[in-house]
Amino acid sequence: MSGMPDVTAGETQPAMGDRGLRPWSERTVWVVRILGIASLVGVAATVWLGLWVTPPDRVQGNLVRLVYVHPAVAWIALYVAFGTVGVASVLWLWPRTRSSFFDRLAASAMEIGTVFTGLTLVTGSIWGKPTWGVWWAWDARLTSTALLFVLQLGYLALRRVPSDPESRARRSAVAALVAALDVPIVHFSVLWWRTLHQKATVLTPTLSPKIHGIMAWTLLLGFVAFTLVFFWMLAVRMRSASIEDYLDDEGMDAALEERWAEGSSIAAESEEPAAAPVGTLVGAGMPATVKGGEL
Amino acid sequence: MPTMTTEPSVWRDAWVVSAKDLRIEMRSRVVMNQVLPFGLLVLVLFALALGPGRQTLIGAAPGLFWVAVLFSSVLAVQRSFSLESSDGARDGLRLAGLDPAGVFLGKAGAVAAQLGALEVVLGAGVVVLYGADVRSLLGLVAACLVATVGLAAAGTIYGALAAGLRVRETLLPFLLLPVVAPVLLAGTRAWQAALGSPPGAAGGASTGGGDPWMGVLVVFALVYVSLGVLLYGYLEEAA
Amino acid sequence: MVPAVHLRSAIALTGRFPALAGADLVVERGEVVVVEGPNGAGKTTLLRLCAGLMAPGGGKASVLGFDLFKDRGEVRRRVGMLGHASFLYDDMSVTENMRFFARAARLPAGEVEAAGERLGLVGRVGRTMVGRLSAGQRRRVALAVLVARRPELWLLDEPHASLDAATRQLLGILVSEAARAGAAVLIASHEPEASLPLADRLVGMSGGRVVSERLLSAHHDDGAVSAHHDDGAVSVA
Numbered sequence: 129m130s131g132m133p134d135v136t137a138g139e140t141q142p143a144m145g146d147r148g149l150r151p152w153s154e155r156t157v158w159v160v161r162i163l164g165i166a167s168l169v170g171v172a173a174t175v176w177l178g179l180w181v182t183p184p185d186r187v188q189g190n191l192v193r194l195v196y197v198h199p200a201v202a203w204i205a206l207y208v209a210f211g212t213v214g215v216a217s218v219l220w221l222w223p224r225t226r227s228s229f230f231d232r233l234a235a236s237a238m239e240i241g242t243v244f245t246g247l248t249l250v251t252g253s254i255w256g257k258p259t260w261g262v263w264w265a266w267d268a269r270l271t272s273t274a275l276l277f278v279l280q281l282g283y284l285a286l287r288r289v290p291s292d293p294e295s296r297a298r299r300s301a302v303a304a305l306v307a308a309l310d311v312p313i314v315h316f317s318v319l320w321w322r323t324l325h326q327k328a329t330v331l332t333p334t335l336s337p338k339i340h341g342i343m344a345w346t347l348l349l350g351f352v353a354f355t356l357v358f359f360w361m362l363a364v365r366m367r368s369a370s371i372e373d374y375l376d377d378e379g380m381d382a383a384l385e386e387r388w389a390e391g392s393s394i395a396a397e398s399e400e401p402a403a404a405p406v407g408t409l410v411g412a413g414m415p416a417t418v419k420g421g422e423l
Numbered sequence: 424m425p426t427m428t429t430e431p432s433v434w435r436d437a438w439v440v441s442a443k444d445l446r447i448e449m450r451s452r453v454v455m456n457q458v459l460p461f462g463l464l465v466l467v468l469f470a471l472a473l474g475p476g477r478q479t480l481i482g483a484a485p486g487l488f489w490v491a492v493l494f495s496s497v498l499a500v501q502r503s504f505s506l507e508s509s510d511g512a513r514d515g516l517r518l519a520g521l522d523p524a525g526v527f528l529g530k531a532g533a534v535a536a537q538l539g540a541l542e543v544v545l546g547a548g549v550v551v552l553y554g555a556d557v558r559s560l561l562g563l564v565a566a567c568l569v570a571t572v573g574l575a576a577a578g579t580i581y582g583a584l585a586a587g588l589r590v591r592e593t594l595l596p597f598l599l600l601p602v603v604a605p606v607l608l609a610g611t612r613a614w615q616a617a618l619g620s621p622p623g624a625a626g627g628a629s630t631g632g633g634d635p636w637m638g639v640l641v642v643f644a645l646v647y648v649s650l651g652v653l654l655y656g657y658l659e660e661a662a
Numbered sequence: 663m664v665p666a667v668h669l670r671s672a673i674a675l676t677g678r679f680p681a682l683a684g685a686d687l688v689v690e691r692g693e694v695v696v697v698e699g700p701n702g703a704g705k706t707t708l709l710r711l712c713a714g715l716m717a718p719g720g721g722k723a724s725v726l727g728f729d730l731f732k733d734r735g736e737v738r739r740r741v742g743m744l745g746h747a748s749f750l751y752d753d754m755s756v757t758e759n760m761r762f763f764a765r766a767a768r769l770p771a772g773e774v775e776a777a778g779e780r781l782g783l784v785g786r787v788g789r790t791m792v793g794r795l796s797a798g799q800r801r802r803v804a805l806a807v808l809v810a811r812r813p814e815l816w817l818l819d820e821p822h823a824s825l826d827a828a829t830r831q832l833l834g835i836l837v838s839e840a841a842r843a844g845a846a847v848l849i850a851s852h853e854p855e856a857s858l859p860l861a862d863r864l865v866g867m868s869g870g871r872v873v874s875e876r877l878l879s880a881h882h883d884d885g886a887v888s889a890h891h892d893d894g895a896v897s898v899a
Contacts, residue, residue, distance in 0.1 A: 279602065295587070305650065306654075313605045313646065510749065510800075514743075520739035
């Protein structure tokens, strides 16, 4: 953009410095770093406790070790991620709190949530194979999770459709809310569909009532560790999303300058002599297009 | 100058939009001449896939009916918004000064009316083609009425969501069908009860178990009608 | 009284392309402004932005006192637009289309009929399906709808395209009447000759910005620059 001829000297130069990416503050960097270390340590500890320290189950044997992963991952996918998306979407739609920050938050949480939903399906299915003898037994919870997965993929597909940022945020927020309200309806209808269809003939993977102390602690640690992982990934994803927005802004500056240049070259040829140029009137202090926030 | 009374005008605007959409359908008969035969075709294709065994078909009839309705509703919604996309009509509608909630109710109402007509024919098709016998006509009609409201509402929200986009034809079914899955589940169960499908296939749903399903349909309809009324204005703003 | 259009460094994006790249424009009530410029200068986007059909992507923008960032709905019900598209439904007759838009805008029944009569859309033409009309006839229907709505801001995009001489002349009369009644009129055209006799001011656009501006004294016999009084009325000689 330095090579562009500046037509109306000085005045149209957008103030590049005061918008776009605000880098993470020193404190934020540290918080995220500690979050990252904590989540890695938590996951490592869960793996160690889950695979070596805790005893195998009397009924399910070593299979029970999935209990330290599967419910925690499902908890993130169904509640934490979807909750974040829902709240962020409402805050975007609410005119007073509308900001591109919440659009990025919803998009990032949905992306990570989709990964966790996928993991939920995979771990559930791995658990199901030895338990039920099939990869997919149309278990109520797995089925509703699968529908949720498709809803999430739909949201991400919608976001990928080319559009201006404002319209995209608008559509995405509405789609997220419509999908979020569907989750409980899907959940209950699938639950009834399942239980009314075949009265509990399958062995549902629940904990045996007698649970060892160390097992309970490992289970709890798993939930904490995966929750930390989620928020760490969210922070990092938000950061890259804001860099994406920043690059869009940069692209917008270039696009604006290109657009002006296109105008001035044509105007120079075709301007009527009688027309008074109003260069002084034009573009004194270009506005910020889209604010790239922090994080 | 346009008057600024908003409160009672929502229903009036809904009626204006519905009447317009239904009038265009009366003229062009796209839903009647294309979507309806498509729905019947789906019923025939299912029979071809499942084989001519009467028991199989009767057992599957409720589910097949609702799958056919769901597919047809995607097309009906697509038609409802394609008539707004010709010659900039979407902009015309936005400039017309209508209440967004009224536009939503109007378009959803017109879609619901068309789906209702379609369900009558498809229902008859199920009875004729699959040989299902009707045990409780009231049950069938009640389930259809409530489910149609929900389907039309959810469909109209997604129709508007995809309306301004170039990829709307492929995006709409992908977005809409998973959301209306509860309608498929609940509608099928309610129909199983009312059609008196073989108890083996229907399981516990046939006796007294039909009740939660009407509940699901009612909740679904309420949720999506309210969401549409609340959110349609946001969608109208998306360029 | 606030100006009909007030844009300050207004940006409007189509997709990610800045079709309007920082436009400045003030149009007073009762004023007729012609916007000229080559294809792709941003004229249509300017009109669509003023119609409240798209959200501004930056700068300041208000129409009829309503902020285009927030109150586009209010703007849309107060402006009238004659675009490249006619906004009409092919499968309804001329009369049915006009009635639909009249009912949508809560106009008295006589209003739209009078407008239709004025534009010669009665009798056989009135019963014709819009899908069978020629481009010029469609524009006449769209114009009738616009006139009946009595908008406070007229946005005309290449209004003379595909109109016959008689309708062009009628358009001129309608525009002058509207301006005298206090409406602002913004006309976009890449060949402004046809619109110039109506205009108070000629604005040149290119590259998504307003690049030139000229008062047209020829329009006023006494040569006086059009005065914009605070009540929005304009003295026309």
